[in-house]
Amino acid sequence: MASAGNRAEIIRALFAAYLANDRATVEQAFSDEFRFNTPYGENIDKPTYFAECWRDSDWIGRHEIERIMVEGAEAFVTYRCVAKDGRSFRNTEFFLFDGDKVKRVDVYFGPSHEDGALVKQER
Numbered sequence: 001m002a003s004a005g006n007r008a009e010i011i012r013a014l015f016a017a018y019l020a021n022d023r024a025t026v027e028q029a030f031s032d033e034f035r036f037n038t039p040y041g042e043n044i045d046k047p048t049y050f051a052e053c054w055r056d057s058d059w060i061g062r063h064e065i066e067r068i069m070v071e072g073a074e075a076f077v078t079y080r081c082v083a084k085d086g087r088s089f090r091n092t093e094f095f096l097f098d099g100d101k102v103k104r105v106d107v108y109f110g111p112s113h114e115d116g117a118l119v120k121q122e123r
Contacts, residue, residue: 007097008068011077014102015065021057023050031101038107059083066090073097087112087119 010029017025027050034046036053044053064080075095082088090110096103112119 005070006100007070007075007095010097010100010102011068011075011095012065015063015077015079018057019060019063023054026054029102031098031103033098033103034101035104036107037105039109059085 014026014029017023017029027046030046030049032046034049036044036049041053061082061084064082066078066080068075068077073096075097076092077095078090078092080088080090089112092108092110094104094106094108096105
């Protein structure tokens, strides 16, 4: 069984793979039963995730991981994503693991920032 420290390292490795646009590493980290949930779609399977949600990461300047909390097979990560053009946003993601594989990710969107100020979102 994977340890909490190992699961935190898996999450860190996933963020590094996203920045490197390393789809193969991300695909390998997800279980065959992987599901992805966001306010834009629920219960997206692994093939649909890579067909419709995966995008080139060239627009991302960096991820600033603020915290990773792991308890058993569950983990939360809160991070700030900074785009190369200076825009940024802060999200929290819930991970569910099956051993060392990611079985589910639920994304909770946070506010966007530009030049250190909150950018109001359209409703």
